[in-house]
Amino acid sequence: MGVLKRVVVFGVVITMVMVMRVASHDYGDALTKSILFFEGQRSGKLPPTQRMTWRKDSGLQDGFQIGVDLVGGYYDAGDNVKFNFPMAFSTTMLAWSVLDFGNFMGPDLPHALEAIKWATDYFLKATSIPGFVFVQVGDPYGDHNCWERPEDMDTPRIPYAASKQFPGSEVSAEIAAALAASSMVFRPSNPAYSARLLKRAAMVFEFADANRGSYNDTLGPWVCPFYCDFSGYEDELIWGAAWLYTATKAPNYWSYVVQNIRDLEKNAAEHSDRVGYGGGSFAEFGWDTKNAGINILVSKLLLSNNTSDVDPFIPNADKFVCTVLPESPTVYVSYSPGGLLFKPGGSNLQHATALSFLLLAYARYLNQSNREIHCGNVVATPARLIQFARGQVDYILGTNPLNMSYMVGYGSKFPRKIHHRGSSLPSVDQHPASINCQGGAPYFQSNDPNPNLLIGAVVGGPDRGDSYSDSRADFVHTEPTTYINAPVVGLLAYFRSHPPPL
Numbered sequence: 001m002g003v004l005k006r007v008v009v010f011g012v013v014i015t016m017v018m019v020m021r022v023a024s025h026d027y028g029d030a031l032t033k034s035i036l037f038f039e040g041q042r043s044g045k046l047p048p049t050q051r052m053t054w055r056k057d058s059g060l061q062d063g064f065q066i067g068v069d070l071v072g073g074y075y076d077a078g079d080n081v082k083f084n085f086p087m088a089f090s091t092t093m094l095a096w097s098v099l100d101f102g103n104f105m106g107p108d109l110p111h112a113l114e115a116i117k118w119a120t121d122y123f124l125k126a127t128s129i130p131g132f133v134f135v136q137v138g139d140p141y142g143d144h145n146c147w148e149r150p151e152d153m154d155t156p157r158i159p160y161a162a163s164k165q166f167p168g169s170e171v172s173a174e175i176a177a178a179l180a181a182s183s184m185v186f187r188p189s190n191p192a193y194s195a196r197l198l199k200r201a202a203m204v205f206e207f208a209d210a211n212r213g214s215y216n217d218t219l220g221p222w223v224c225p226f227y228c229d230f231s232g233y234e235d236e237l238i239w240g241a242a243w244l245y246t247a248t249k250a251p252n253y254w255s256y257v258v259q260n261i262r263d264l265e266k267n268a269a270e271h272s273d274r275v276g277y278g279g280g281s282f283a284e285f286g287w288d289t290k291n292a293g294i295n296i297l298v299s300k301l302l303l304s305n306n307t308s309d310v311d312p313f314i315p316n317a318d319k320f321v322c323t324v325l326p327e328s329p330t331v332y333v334s335y336s337p338g339g340l341l342f343k344p345g346g347s348n349l350q351h352a353t354a355l356s357f358l359l360l361a362y363a364r365y366l367n368q369s370n371r372e373i374h375c376g377n378v379v380a381t382p383a384r385l386i387q388f389a390r391g392q393v394d395y396i397l398g399t400n401p402l403n404m405s406y407m408v409g410y411g412s413k414f415p416r417k418i419h420h421r422g423s424s425l426p427s428v429d430q431h432p433a434s435i436n437c438q439g440g441a442p443y444f445q446s447n448d449p450n451p452n453l454l455i456g457a458v459v460g461g462p463d464r465g466d467s468y469s470d471s472r473a474d475f476v477h478t479e480p481t482t483y484i485n486a487p488v489v490g491l492l493a494y495f496r497s498h499p500p501p502l
Contacts, residue, residue: 031492037456044072058150073122078420081138090482095181097490147440167213173236176205322375347460357487416449419479
């Protein structure tokens with residue numbers, strides 16, 4: 001937590017006090033809810049097993065205007081557009097959560113698999129036509145000008161696709177990563193489906209690599225400024241190859257990773273005018289930039305094989321950790337007075353959850369190889385990395401200056417006016433008549449709490465001073481996203497089975 005940075009001399013005492021305060025967190029309850037959230041983001045024909053029952057069918061004609069079935073998938077946040085770039089990253093992170101922490105999920109594991117399959121079924125549709133990868137469904141400008149339920153939406157549902165003529169390597173390669181990672185998730189329980197996912201992952205990766213280019217340049221007017229790729233597509237290509245190697249052990253994918261990783265820092269430098277890499281591109285991870293994730297994932301493979309040739313993966317993974325820990329002399333991120341990690345760019349809790357996931361995953365890989373990290377004269381043990389990740393999770397769950405949970409439905413005090421169309425408008429059960437584009441404006445402007453609880457949604461979070469304004473209009477802080485929640489699933493699964501030491 002941030003206090004460790006400022007009051008090192010009292011670090012042991014403060015840590016003990018914090019452990020006493022957080023021992024009451026119900027990580028199992030939070031895990032259940034973090035997965036349930038994805039049911040609230042579903043697009044398409046909802047199954048009879050749907051537990052978030054205020055949501056109904058939506059987007060049932062997606063893709064039909066061009067003769068392609070693009071029904072399904074997830075809405076990324078509080079709007080009704082299907083942005084496949086962040087959706088694919090969220091799916092990759094859900095799959096990684098299950099691969100590393102599924103053994104700790106207990107009765108929630110089947111629901112986690114359902115959440116992944118809801119996405120992968122859609123991605124199989126989005127990649128079903130050879131030579132095309134659909135990257136988005138819905139006109140974002142039309143959608144964002146309306147405040148209406150997904151069940152009512154009447155804005156243009158335009159499908160956008162990458163092709164040889166209009167490349168989209170970053171989205172295609174991220175979809176390949178999601179399919180490859182998910183293939184390993186389903187291998188024990190559904191080998192035929194797993195094989196289908198892996199075969200498609202290889203095809204989509206080949207498409208992404210053979211037709212290099214960013215969808216910014218070809219579909220920019222429709223994908224920007226919402227999910228522009230600011231960091232280049234090269235990281236997604238290596239990320240996709242790394243997941244394909246993990247899933248297949250095929251040497252061609254390993255060669256691809258090794259041969260291209262050296263150019264990644266160079267490519268990142270070329271894009272530095274668009275992204276501030278103050279901590280180095282090796283320190284970046286999220287729906288846009290995969291560098292730190294590549295190094296952590298590949299480090300697992302190297303550490304488990306006791307490989308001597310670890311450069312640059314393990315050194316960069318170590319350097320990444322040293323940019324995060326508050327006591328490190330090379331710390332780059334900042335912290336609120338209450339100890340929440342902050343990085344520039346968008347909803348902040350996406351950074352806290354994604355980076356914490358990487359530290360927790362890396363801690364377990366380090367433990368298995370009896371390694372620790374040296375940040376200058378500071379020694380970072382695996383236990384310290386786990387402690388850090390727990391501190392960020394506990395902050396999100398309510399161990400913060402406001403004693404407020406930033407997960408909807410967890411605890412007694414949580415956000416009530418989140419920036420989310422479906423949650424803020426009366427459900428179809430309560431208001432069967434359609435609510436048109438502008439008909440939702442009074443509900444957006446209302447000071448009343450949202451009528452429908454989007455259980456498990458983690459919002460953008462507080463500001464740098466640990467303050468939070470529960471206002472629908474303040475979307476940076478009050479809007480939930482799938483890519484905030486996806487890493488939380490793995491984190492909560494681990495802490496559910498590993499309570500804080502006494």
